[in-house]
Amino acid sequence: MKALVYEGPGQKSWKDVPDPQIHDPRDAIVKIDTTTICGTDLHILKGDVPAVTPGRILGHEGVGTVTETGSGVNAFKTGDKVILSCVSADGSCSFCKDGLYSHCTGEEGQSGIGWIFGHLIDGTQAEYVRVPYADTSMYRLPENVSQEHGVLLSDIFPTGFEMGVQYGQVQPGDVVAVIGAGPVGLAVIATSGLYGAAKIIAVDLDANRVEQARKFGATHGVNSGDENWREQIMDLTDGWGVDVAVEAVGIPATFEMCTSIVRPGGNVANVGVHGTPVSLELDRLWIENINISMGLVNTNTLSMLLKLIAEGKLPAEEFISHRYSLADILTAYDTFSRAAETNALKVILQA
Ligand SMILES: [Zn+2]
Numbered sequence: 001m002k003a004l005v006y007e008g009p010g011q012k013s014w015k016d017v018p019d020p021q022i023h024d025p026r027d028a029i030v031k032i033d034t035t036t037i038c039g040t041d042l043h044i045l046k047g048d049v050p051a052v053t054p055g056r057i058l059g060h061e062g063v064g065t066v067t068e069t070g071s072g073v074n075a076f077k078t079g080d081k082v083i084l085s086c087v088s089a090d091g092s093c094s095f096c097k098d099g100l101y102s103h104c105t106g107e108e109g110q111s112g113i114g115w116i117f118g119h120l121i122d123g124t125q126a127e128y129v130r131v132p133y134a135d136t137s138m139y140r141l142p143e144n145v146s147q148e149h150g151v152l153l154s155d156i157f158p159t160g161f162e163m164g165v166q167y168g169q170v171q172p173g174d175v176v177a178v179i180g181a182g183p184v185g186l187a188v189i190a191t192s193g194l195y196g197a198a199k200i201i202a203v204d205l206d207a208n209r210v211e212q213a214r215k216f217g218a219t220h221g222v223n224s225g226d227e228n229w230r231e232q233i234m235d236l237t238d239g240w241g242v243d244v245a246v247e248a249v250g251i252p253a254t255f256e257m258c259t260s261i262v263r264p265g266g267n268v269a270n271v272g273v274h275g276t277p278v279s280l281e282l283d284r285l286w287i288e289n290i291n292i293s294m295g296l297v298n299t300n301t302l303s304m305l306l307k308l309i310a311e312g313k314l315p316a317e318e319f320i321s322h323r324y325s326l327a328d329i330l331t332a333y334d335t336f337s338r339a340a341e342t343n344a345l346k347v348i349l350q351a
């Protein structure tokens with residue numbers, strides 16, 4: 001089969017590799033019908049994620065068709081259309097039993113990290129993928145949900161909702177500011193309304209992204225390139241700051257923006273993937289009673305979000321900016337990596 005292979009920092013290729021095989025009775029083999037590219041894949045290609053070794057097939061998002069199941073797979077059969085979660089869960093370890101699938105201790109060399117596709121084992125940017133713990137890591141794609149919308153549930157919708165909205169403890173009436181209006185920041189914006197946010201402020205350096213964010217539910221936009229960006233945000237609050245500030249970029253400057261706009265007793269939810277340490281002004285912040293949260297998505301809300309997408313309650317279509325055939329994945333990477341010029345959000349790849 002063909003697959004997108006990481007060849008070391010800055011290097012990737014679309015090439016022939018052996019077809020995946022069943023290793024464990026709980027495995028399934030899935031033919032990928034739709035996949036996409038994540039900002040995390042770009043981090044890996046920069047060499048920011050050393051756990052990914054050369055030769056690894058990238059990708060952790062996918063919708064596909066089951067072509068083979070191990071003898072221990074009971075919930076799925078050949079021909080089933082499935083959504084693959086970016087987090088693999090054996091369903092039986094102590095973390096899985098607590099719903100903390102992100103720290104599944106299964107047997108796939110996870111070492112307590114549930115994100116293994118395109119990280120610790122071969123991923124979904126391929127014609128076929130081996131799915132460990134298929135019964136507890138795959139979700140049936142309903143007939144009334146398209147593959148393109150289904151693939152948004154592998155990662156971005158659960159990540160935005162769980163790490164931004166739930167960990168940020170958004171409450172009815174809250175003012176929520178989301179720093180970074182890329183795909184995951186937009187997923188936070190799109191799901192903040194579920195918990196009753198009154199104002200949702202999109203903050204980005206890119207004027208186009210700030211404007212586009214309104215289609216996802218942002219009520220206000222602030223360009224962080226403006227000298228008075230902070231004043232603009234404070235003017236949208238009661239003067240004390242936002243209730244919830246969500247970091248969806250992954251650099252120290254945007255994290256510090258969050259701690260500079262949150263009200264006393266408010267929440268800072270870090271969603272971005274950072275490549276360097278971030279300093280924390282504890283000497284200033286301790287007296288503000290601020291909660292700071294962070295984490296790897298669990299995808300334990302995937303089924304709930306799927307129901308909302310099936311009923312048209314979330315702006316799934318708005319996330320899709322480009323479509324390519326899977327064989328054109330190198331072009332798709334080029335488009336996605338130049339998002340400021342191409343206005344790329346989610347780049348859909350179809351087999
Ligand atoms: Zn587990």
